[in-house]
Amino acid sequence: MSFREKTAWISFSSLSVIYASYFWLAFHQRSQGSGPQVAGLVGTIIALVIVQVVLNVAVAIIDPRDAKAPRDEREKLIDLRATRLPYAALAGSVTCACIFGAFNAPIIFKTNALLFLLVIAEILRSGCQIIQYRRTA
Amino acid sequence: MGTIRNEIRRLRFEHGEMTQQELAEKINLTRQTVNAIELGKYSPSLEAAFRIAAVFGKPLESVFHYSEEE
Numbered sequence: 001m002s003f004r005e006k007t008a009w010i011s012f013s014s015l016s017v018i019y020a021s022y023f024w025l026a027f028h029q030r031s032q033g034s035g036p037q038v039a040g041l042v043g044t045i046i047a048l049v050i051v052q053v054v055l056n057v058a059v060a061i062i063d064p065r066d067a068k069a070p071r072d073e074r075e076k077l078i079d080l081r082a083t084r085l086p087y088a089a090l091a092g093s094v095t096c097a098c099i100f101g102a103f104n105a106p107i108i109f110k111t112n113a114l115l116f117l118l119v120i121a122e123i124l125r126s127g128c129q130i131i132q133y134r135r136t137a
Numbered sequence: 138m139g140t141i142r143n144e145i146r147r148l149r150f151e152h153g154e155m156t157q158q159e160l161a162e163k164i165n166l167t168r169q170t171v172n173a174i175e176l177g178k179y180s181p182s183l184e185a186a187f188r189i190a191a192v193f194g195k196p197l198e199s200v201f202h203y204s205e206e207e
Contacts, residue, residue: 069167
């Protein structure tokens with residue numbers, strides 16, 4: 001498994017687990033009528049950065065030669081192909097969110113809705129990368 | 138849809154049992170990409186194909202073959 005594929009797995013799994021926890025908590029706090037979850041969001045972002053940095057550094061230490069090598073043509077092509085579908089999904093869903101967001105929703109709900117779409121697009125991108133790496137492995 | 142077949146594995150062994158990693162370093166690709174090319178799962182760019190052929194000192198058509206049928 002190449003270094004880029006490992007980083008795609010790290011991105012996919014860390015985004016899925018950490019943001020699933022955040023949105024689960026945000027949903028439950030909202031249903032219980034709690035206030036805005038700005039601290040939760042900041043904590044989630046910090047946790048994500050720490051987890052991704054630690055895992056990427058660990059992978060780079062295990063295989064430093066692979067980590068130092070620049071992206072080659074196949075990896076660049078995989079990146080481009082993996083971005084196409086999530087970009088279309090993100091553009092479409094953000095447009096829908098903006099239309100529905102015009103209704104009288106609280107700002108934290110709108111922020112979470114847009115963040116959710118962004119996270120889904122990023123998870124989809126990592127997933128598409130993994131699929132393409134596996135297909136050509 | 139045609140397929141591109143290649144003689145890279147045979148040529149590697151004819152050139153002192155060159156490893157995929159050694160070939161990859163000579164042509165600025167990753168070992169995984171060389172493996173994908175060898176297995177016919179990835180078609181290299183024209184530039185990469187020429188670089189591979191140059192490593193073995195062969196013309197392009199001796200390394201890569203295109204066939205119309207699957």
